Amino acid sequence: MFSRSSLICKHHLLHSSFRVLVKRSFQKQSKMGDSALKSLNSNLWDTDPELYDLIKKEKKRQCSGLEMIASENFTSIAVMQCLGSCLSNKYSEGLPGQRYYGGNEFIDQIEILAQKRSLEAYNLNAEEWGVNVQPLSGSPANFAVYTGIVEPHGRIMGLDLPDGGHLTHGFFTQQKKISATSMFFESMPYKVNPDNGLIDYDELLKTARLFKPKLIIAGTSCYSRVLDYKRFKEICDDVGAYLMSDMAHISGLVAAGVTPSPFEYSDIVTTTTHKSLRGPRSGVIFFRKGVRKVTPKGETIMYDLESKINQAVFPGLQGGPHNHQIAAVATAMKQTKEPEFVKYQHQVVSNAKMLASGLESRGYKIVTGGTDLHVLLVDLRNVKLTGSKAEYILEEVSIACNKNTVPGDKSALNPSGIRLGTPALTTRGLVEKDISIVVDLIDRTLKLAIEISQKSGPKLVDYKNVLHTDEVFSKKVATLRNEVQEFSNKFSMPGYDEY
Numbered sequence: 001m002f003s004r005s006s007l008i009c010k011h012h013l014l015h016s017s018f019r020v021l022v023k024r025s026f027q028k029q030s031k032m033g034d035s036a037l038k039s040l041n042s043n044l045w046d047t048d049p050e051l052y053d054l055i056k057k058e059k060k061r062q063c064s065g066l067e068m069i070a071s072e073n074f075t076s077i078a079v080m081q082c083l084g085s086c087l088s089n090k091y092s093e094g095l096p097g098q099r100y101y102g103g104n105e106f107i108d109q110i111e112i113l114a115q116k117r118s119l120e121a122y123n124l125n126a127e128e129w130g131v132n133v134q135p136l137s138g139s140p141a142n143f144a145v146y147t148g149i150v151e152p153h154g155r156i157m158g159l160d161l162p163d164g165g166h167l168t169h170g171f172f173t174q175q176k177k178i179s180a181t182s183m184f185f186e187s188m189p190y191k192v193n194p195d196n197g198l199i200d201y202d203e204l205l206k207t208a209r210l211f212k213p214k215l216i217i218a219g220t221s222c223y224s225r226v227l228d229y230k231r232f233k234e235i236c237d238d239v240g241a242y243l244m245s246d247m248a249h250i251s252g253l254v255a256a257g258v259t260p261s262p263f264e265y266s267d268i269v270t271t272t273t274h275k276s277l278r279g280p281r282s283g284v285i286f287f288r289k290g291v292r293k294v295t296p297k298g299e300t301i302m303y304d305l306e307s308k309i310n311q312a313v314f315p316g317l318q319g320g321p322h323n324h325q326i327a328a329v330a331t332a333m334k335q336t337k338e339p340e341f342v343k344y345q346h347q348v349v350s351n352a353k354m355l356a357s358g359l360e361s362r363g364y365k366i367v368t369g370g371t372d373l374h375v376l377l378v379d380l381r382n383v384k385l386t387g388s389k390a391e392y393i394l395e396e397v398s399i400a401c402n403k404n405t406v407p408g409d410k411s412a413l414n415p416s417g418i419r420l421g422t423p424a425l426t427t428r429g430l431v432e433k434d435i436s437i438v439v440d441l442i443d444r445t446l447k448l449a450i451e452i453s454q455k456s457g458p459k460l461v462d463y464k465n466v467l468h469t470d471e472v473f474s475k476k477v478a479t480l481r482n483e484v485q486e487f488s489n490k491f492s493m494p495g496y497d498e499y
């Protein structure tokens, strides 16, 4: 975590020294008298003020609002520096030591470092686990696994999207195959129990026995409880499936050891690196190597995941790896070993628990009754609000979150809940006492939403209209926005000051 004032001051210095450095190097170039080079070395703020202005506005929005989208975070300046480095210039199809182009001496070293640090971040032994750090993000990582391991139209099972799963876990609706993972593979969802919001493992076992999937996915986008990886593995063993854990949301928590690790029971683990892990936008696939099992007849079966997954990433699905992202993954994985990172992840969970209990004490229903992690799902049906109305007014007062289905919802288009997360706020230094202020701000905003909704009736369009045209309501919204922004601006943010 960062202390508020020190970080602001520190980054003022960092930012100004960075700019001085940039300017110096440009002066050096301009003495060369090469006008073409000079123009390529001009700063964005000089060459494209229109775009720069938009970036500055986005930065200001990020600083002055409360970022509670559970999958977002504010990455470090070290990650930003990798992303803005010369590594973006290089093509390097293939793996270290087996590239299709020349000039990859240092790129190879960077990718090997990223692989090594990724394994170290999760305390994995290089004899038992391999890693591919080239996926551009989480969705391509998942698609690469299915492409490599599950044949076309082979069967996969993932938690249904409305129950807290992810699009790439095979999402489709009655009308349409939505995710490509349901177009090119046959998917069967498993569900949560609508009464308690918890994954129904017994039902998963029954369905898996009927469907006989090649791969089962243990992973979520909106689920606030620890997954039972042991149970998942038992179900996979029962039906002869691979267990792929998609730990994208919790990979920071896992690295810090504040939540159970999926590695013990999984054959494959995928993750993004920009959520709780707080790295760059990228993806990583871990796969097992060595002995898979010994049959009752004593036959040893080896894993054959490595080449299948590596070849699915390239040349199967991707071209040149994004080396600037890979370097940023390397430095983010290094950060996971710092005591500060572990402290941060503990605080993420404490903050989420505080948020859940605070909202519960104000009369809101938290799905599953609370959280073990960084995220919680608020069911708004008892306060007679929809997720869309709540999300809209929260955004109006500068609190960012997303509407979300809750167990039992009939329509994904008009969901009854909102998903809230604490990784981003915790990066800015908020602790429990600050979260209780956030609870109050959310509660007052939602109470105002209820009043507006009572006047507007059920339609979102009417609700928005009343919110903006009714003078009393719009004034109350503006007052809350000022309060949120004043509160939020007190906290620091890693990165450059202006952009």
Ligand code: DSN
Residues within 6 Å of the ligand: 070, 071, 166, 221, 222
């Ligand atoms: N958008 C991310 C999330 O919110 O979970 C995953 O794609």
